[in-house]
Amino acid sequence: MKNKKVQRISWVGLIVILALYPKIFGIYYTNFFVTFAIFAIYSVSFNLLLGYTALFSFGHAMFFGAGGYGTALALKHIQGLPLLPAVLIGLVSAVVLALILCPIVVRVTGSAFAMLHLAFGQLMYVLALKMRNITGGEDGIGGFPIPPFSIPGIVSIDMKAPENFYYFAIIVLGLSLWIMWFFTKTPFGQIQVGVRDNAMRIDYLGFKVPQTKAVVYVFAGAFAGISGSIFALFQNLIAADSGFGILVSFGAVINTLVGGLGSFFGPVCGAAIMQILEELTTRYTDRVELVAGLILILVIMFAPMGFVGGVRILKQKWLASSAPGGKLEKAS
Amino acid sequence: MNILETKGLYHDFKGLEVLFDVNLQVQEGERHAVIGPNGAGKTTLFNVITGTYRPRRGKVFFKGKEITGAKPHELARLGMGRSFQLTSTFNRLTTFQNIRLAILSKKKIRFNLLRKVDKMMDITKETDEVLKRINLEGERNFPAGVLSYGKHRSLEISMALATDPDLVMLDEPTAGMSRDETHYGVELIRRLTEGKTAVIIEHDMDVVFSLADRITVLHYGQILAEGAPSDIRQNQAVKDAYLGELEA
16 A cells, blocks of 8 residues: 555656656756657667567667658658657558568577578668668658647647657657556566567467567567657658667667666666766767777676666665674574 | 377487387376387477477377377467476576466467456466465465476476366476475376376386376387286386386
8 A cells, every 4th residue: 555655656756857857957958868768768679579588689770760761751751741640650660660570580589580680670771871762861861840749629739849849759758668568567478578488388388489479579669660750750850870770779789788688677777877878978089889888898797687687686685784684694 | 089199100310210100099087108218219209299390100189180290389279288308497487477377378368468467366366276286385486497496397297287288298297306306296296187188208117107097118119018007017028128127
């Protein structure tokens, strides 16, 4: 009972903080937060594959890019397309891409899966570079109209104002986060982690392993697509490097490993840590990737379960040393 | 009625013949043991029946239906469960979650994305009942990977049985258990397979003779003898090939 109350209060607190955030921190840090939220959702969708199903992808950016390009192209070519359908088109583009790939990729595991994704990811990148008349090549697609968020006859909110876009992005991404979290709690989510631990036994228990992986794969792709779509709207630009680039794929890997792949919110922490580090690094040097790589090495060496795993261990140590039982044990 | 039947089953690994015209018949409701020396082809026979391999030749029938070469999940849905010689559980999931996966399979809940599994009280209740029956309530929230060997084996066997199959195939259920654990394991299997059909591969002759209603002796990929435990004990060919070594 008490726990529930605390939970409810902290939820309300979180919502109040998020609502007041732009007023308190100003425009620069509002945009900073939107960027973080986009990559947090993107990394969580990646972790559905890596942490929950043991599918290691080096090409998750292709869904991010597909979402971004889908939304950007739709807004560029369809006159007067409203905001939510534009995001939906981004999501559908990523889902279509995932549906095309999943018959192949669900039949491989381990390094074959990783390498196949590296190849497909780079293929998408090269396609985005070379099909200039559609994708705009290196320059990408920019300057497309950003429609207002409107419910006809009731409300129309201008999305060009950063503060309004912040609220829109936070709601869409928050909802995405909640859906993904719920996904892991369903019976299907249990079967999913069963596939991670022991795919053969799942088969012998009467569940279809490839189909299970396919559902997870499409689901993860869909939410990477949403984050890409929001990213394209946020920047009013999507280009080969920022959409399909290899660093976008690696970004998900780094965020997940740094944050902790053993937990749902690990990648969220990872995204926060990496973005704050990047912010601090750019004040001194341009070599952001060098620092990110160094951090990754340190994390893998000293905290293989990432930030969340490290915190858990510290918490257990603290509990063990502060509990009376723990002290007795030490004394004897 | 024969719930399981193989007709003229052959299997080889790159020319090495492992099964040679095996005609196995398992009647409904019996505990049927498959015994034989190392390398006799017992596990291969299991793997061919349960869908790990497709037999080179011959047919497998389950409940009167041909299932030759069917996939493991198809067989599981038809009502055939299986446990493994090398413990094969979900080691990062808790004991409770391991059994719950079997219960979900039994209830045919596969692609449910609309409810939280923790809120499905009927599933939780049934899982807890199974845990109680197999004496693992104390380890309910431990990851399966940290269980002691004997308990881990119990979990392995129980997962195969928790789906409530019509036929359960137990591959050396007491493999590697200590004497006490084996004793407990046998009792557990006896209790859990009560009124069910079970095929058991076993090395431990005490286990075989105390559990089995009927025994098939496999020797170099061929069936050497088949019959009630007392007949097998008396059978001269079996004594020469297998039992003799033990009783001498």
